[in-house]
Amino acid sequence: MGIIELLISLLIFLVFVRTVAPDVVTTFVMTPGGIDIGTIGDWILPSRLTLIILGVLCLLISIFQLIKGFGRGTNGMVGLCALLLIFGFLTWQASDRSLNLAGMLTSAVLLAVPITLGAFSGLISERAGVINIAIEGMMLMASMVGALIGSITQNAWVGLLGAIGAAVLLALIHAVLSIKYKINQVISGTVINIFSAGMTAFISQKFLQTNQALNRPPLFPRVPIPGLAHIPVVGPILFNTNMFVYLMFAFLIILQVALFSTRWGLRHRAVGEHPKAADTLGINVIRTRYTAVLLSGIVAGVAGAFFTLGSVGRFDEGITAGKGFIGLAAMIFGNWNPIGSLGAGLLFGFADAIGSKLSLLGSKIPAQFMAMAPYLITMIVLAGFIGRGQAPAADGEPYDKE
Amino acid sequence: MDQDIQNKPEKNPDQPEEVLKDQEKHKGNFWSKISIPLLAIVTGLLIGAILIAATSPAVYDAFGESFWSGIKTAFSEIFISYKALFTGSIGDPVRIFNAIASGEKQAIYEAINPFLESLVQATPYIFAGLAVALGFRAGLFNIGVEGQLFIGAACATFVGYAVKGLPWIIHMPLAFIAGGLGGALWGFIAGFLKAKTGAHEVINTIMLNWIAFRLTEWLLSGPMTRPGSGGMPISPIIEESAQIPQFFPSPVRFHLGFFIALAFAWLIWWILFKTKWGLNMRTVGTNPRAAKYAGLNVNTTTMIGMALSGALAGLAGSIQILAVNRSMALGLSSGYGFDSIALALIGNNHPLGVVLSSILFGTLRNGATRMMVVSKIPIDIVSVIQAIILMFVAAPAIIRALYRLRKPKQEETTVFVSGWGGGQ
Numbered sequence: 001m002g003i004i005e006l007l008i009s010l011l012i013f014l015v016f017v018r019t020v021a022p023d024v025v026t027t028f029v030m031t032p033g034g035i036d037i038g039t040i041g042d043w044i045l046p047s048r049l050t051l052i053i054l055g056v057l058c059l060l061i062s063i064f065q066l067i068k069g070f071g072r073g074t075n076g077m078v079g080l081c082a083l084l085l086i087f088g089f090l091t092w093q094a095s096d097r098s099l100n101l102a103g104m105l106t107s108a109v110l111l112a113v114p115i116t117l118g119a120f121s122g123l124i125s126e127r128a129g130v131i132n133i134a135i136e137g138m139m140l141m142a143s144m145v146g147a148l149i150g151s152i153t154q155n156a157w158v159g160l161l162g163a164i165g166a167a168v169l170l171a172l173i174h175a176v177l178s179i180k181y182k183i184n185q186v187i188s189g190t191v192i193n194i195f196s197a198g199m200t201a202f203i204s205q206k207f208l209q210t211n212q213a214l215n216r217p218p219l220f221p222r223v224p225i226p227g228l229a230h231i232p233v234v235g236p237i238l239f240n241t242n243m244f245v246y247l248m249f250a251f252l253i254i255l256q257v258a259l260f261s262t263r264w265g266l267r268h269r270a271v272g273e274h275p276k277a278a279d280t281l282g283i284n285v286i287r288t289r290y291t292a293v294l295l296s297g298i299v300a301g302v303a304g305a306f307f308t309l310g311s312v313g314r315f316d317e318g319i320t321a322g323k324g325f326i327g328l329a330a331m332i333f334g335n336w337n338p339i340g341s342l343g344a345g346l347l348f349g350f351a352d353a354i355g356s357k358l359s360l361l362g363s364k365i366p367a368q369f370m371a372m373a374p375y376l377i378t379m380i381v382l383a384g385f386i387g388r389g390q391a392p393a394a395d396g397e398p399y400d401k402e
Numbered sequence: 403m404d405q406d407i408q409n410k411p412e413k414n415p416d417q418p419e420e421v422l423k424d425q426e427k428h429k430g431n432f433w434s435k436i437s438i439p440l441l442a443i444v445t446g447l448l449i450g451a452i453l454i455a456a457t458s459p460a461v462y463d464a465f466g467e468s469f470w471s472g473i474k475t476a477f478s479e480i481f482i483s484y485k486a487l488f489t490g491s492i493g494d495p496v497r498i499f500n501a502i503a504s505g506e507k508q509a510i511y512e513a514i515n516p517f518l519e520s521l522v523q524a525t526p527y528i529f530a531g532l533a534v535a536l537g538f539r540a541g542l543f544n545i546g547v548e549g550q551l552f553i554g555a556a557c558a559t560f561v562g563y564a565v566k567g568l569p570w571i572i573h574m575p576l577a578f579i580a581g582g583l584g585g586a587l588w589g590f591i592a593g594f595l596k597a598k599t600g601a602h603e604v605i606n607t608i609m610l611n612w613i614a615f616r617l618t619e620w621l622l623s624g625p626m627t628r629p630g631s632g633g634m635p636i637s638p639i640i641e642e643s644a645q646i647p648q649f650f651p652s653p654v655r656f657h658l659g660f661f662i663a664l665a666f667a668w669l670i671w672w673i674l675f676k677t678k679w680g681l682n683m684r685t686v687g688t689n690p691r692a693a694k695y696a697g698l699n700v701n702t703t704t705m706i707g708m709a710l711s712g713a714l715a716g717l718a719g720s721i722q723i724l725a726v727n728r729s730m731a732l733g734l735s736s737g738y739g740f741d742s743i744a745l746a747l748i749g750n751n752h753p754l755g756v757v758l759s760s761i762l763f764g765t766l767r768n769g770a771t772r773m774m775v776v777s778k779i780p781i782d783i784v785s786v787i788q789a790i791i792l793m794f795v796a797a798p799a800i801i802r803a804l805y806r807l808r809k810p811k812q813e814e815t816t817v818f819v820s821g822w823g824g825g826q
Contacts, residue, residue: 181797186543187792188793190545191793192789195785195789195793197785198786201780202453202457202786325608326609332605372616379595382595
């Protein structure tokens with residue numbers, strides 16, 4: 001890992017610092033568009049000096065990593081270096097220009113929502129030992145059903161409920177196939193993914209496209225939280241935004257507490273780690289796993305609803321664009337922990353946001369390459385972290401009660 | 403790797419031959435092997451029929467009148483749709499009979515064209531299905547067929563139009579193989595990452611899919627764009643010397659590629675079941691731990707298996723470009739990636755099974771095009787039916803319960819690994 005950090009600092013020095021003109025400034029606009037509370041002035045930074053500072057920081061981290069190591073904090077420090085790299089990259093790309101950093105962060109947080117919720121969904125089920133690669137399919141189905149029901153009732157809340165219902169139904173199929181019939185959980189997930197892709201496209205073509213009124217769900221409005229929304233920078237980004245962002249944080253707290261500080265969580269994790277021992281202690285393994293997969297479906301349903309009810313406002317085929325799978329990668333990167341998953345989700349969301357913002361900025365890098373960033377980062381992260389992570393020991397193993 | 407094999411102790415209980423004997427034992431009789439997929443297909447089509455009736459507004463209108471007319475309308479809707487499916491994929495018997503009676507060659511070709519077109523559709527499926535099946539046999543789950551196919555198609559297209567002045571006998575195979583190499587590279591990345599870092603190929607191949615889409619999008623609108631296309635992401639048309647010939651005059655598209663696909667199916671069967679190397683690969687696939695004890699190099703097999711699987715997927719792209727499309731556009735694939743998983747599993751990961759299930763799904767998809775025209779049923783119904791069939795094939799217990807079949811003495815062994823592979 002120290003090597004990666006070293007490479008990052010070298011990249012900053014050799015590419016960014018060298019190609020930036022000495023007296024140029026980078027302007028970061030710190031207020032997202034359309035928001036009038038919690039505003040502050042723009043940040044104007046000397047590009048070169050900023051880059052040098054960032055490079056030195058990375059270098060120090062890498063040296064410390066190589067000599068002493070950060071132990072449990074290793075993933076976090078690599079994440080920090082990645083953030084510094086991204087910040088440096090932005091400073092470099094926006095030198096002599098201005099960039100709405102706050103707007104970018106806002107969209108990063110929004111883009112992180114489905115990924116993080118996907119990761120939460122995955123970790124709930126995997127902590128109990130059921131691999132759930134069907135999250136993508138559940139999200140897709142949920143977003144379609146959310147749009148459909150939301151449009152019919154013209155009520156976003158009912159749409160959300162419908163979305164959750166659809167995802168839970170698919171989760172139930174996954175649970176029955178993988179727990180009762182003990183078929184390979186990856187295949188069972190694939191069945192659901194194929195089914196959802198086909199079914200959503202079928203219904204979309206048959207109904208949503210021929211009757212546009214069925215694809216015009218109401219959006220959840222932006223809800224400023226009183227008081228908190230007035231904090232500069234953080235306020236507009238985190239506390240004056242979509243309901244789904246608040247839900248994401250709510251899930252984070254609930255999951256963190258439930259999994260690690262309650263008896264329910266202990267039992268849940270025991271089933272994922274050592275189902276036989278858990279069974280001996282009187283925990284109902286099968287029931288725990290069913291609960292886990294169904295809960296996972298609820299979260300995936302919320303994640304799916306975000307697309308049609310929280311951000312886009314209509315359903316398009318393949319709207320989830322692999323976010324469910326990226327969510328799984330975020331879960332692995334986050335070491336099957338809610339907090340880690342959130343961090344990884346934010347990182348991926350950020351990578352996504354950069355891509356769309358930079359093409360607006362007139363960057364020389366083709367937009368398609370920017371769009372590859374989240375996928376590339378996912379692969380790098382997986383390659384770097386999988387061996388280190390602690391997957392639940394019985395993840396993917398069907399349980400046979402003798 | 404060869405040395406490793408020679409070093410293994412004689413009469414080791416974990417020897418590949420011993421491990422696989424179990425599998426060979428319950429080859430069973432033909433019927434017990436084929437009954438589950440067959441019943442799964444029938445059930446899938448039944449559920450598809452229910453879906454057709456349940457999403458038809460006409461049926462609901464008729465139910466409003468009376469129960470009986472509702473039922474009648476539902477059956478007639480299903481009948482019309484499935485009839486279109488049949489005539490669109492096999493041919494209209496009356497028309498074929500008339501054409502033969504008239505004795506006109508072109509009329510006969512066009513009358514049997516639906517059937518030939520089904521084989522055209524089946525051709526890339528065979529390659530893609532073989533790709534997944536080979537992966538499964540080696541214990542790898544290749545969800546990345548779609549991306550490998552795109553990269554393969556891009557490579558084949560490039561060689562197809564950029565290389566000029568070669569005779570057909572050299573140019574066509576060259577372009578074909580280029581596609582295979584492109585796919586092999588794309589598959590190898592995932593295999594390499596799995597072997598070296600333990601990163602699960604399921605996620606990596608999916609990520610590589612998205613990267614491949616973006617990459618080809620960029621290639622087709624940038625370096626490989628057709629001059630004068632005005633920014634449309636489409637490649638130049640390939641040279642005539644790179645094309646795989648079609649047998650009959652247009653509109654019949656039936657081409658040599660179908661037989662190339664059959665040849666490859668035979669080749670894969672031969673590699674898997676008749677060579678030592680294939681045996682090793684299957685051993686790693688069934689029981690990596692035993693394979694390790696037997697002195698096989700699991701990592702090398704993983705990398706080669708993934709590359710070979712990718713190569714087959716790339717060839718699926720090659721064949722589609724060189725024989726049918728003749729230039730590359732973004733809408734190249736109709737979801738071969740996920741379809742191929744269903745194909746491999748329904749075909750029991752056996753090359754012959756893959757060929758049969760590919761022809762079945764080629765037929766279904768081809769007929770579904772006609773069904774879309776006749777009764778406005780979106781073609782994606784094929785994916786839904788596919789998912790249902792796949793579910794039943796993967797969970798034979800459901801089919802057995804539905805049709806009151808007896809359980810076989812020995813449960814089939816699942817071929818591949820679970821978990822995220824971190825503990826390897």
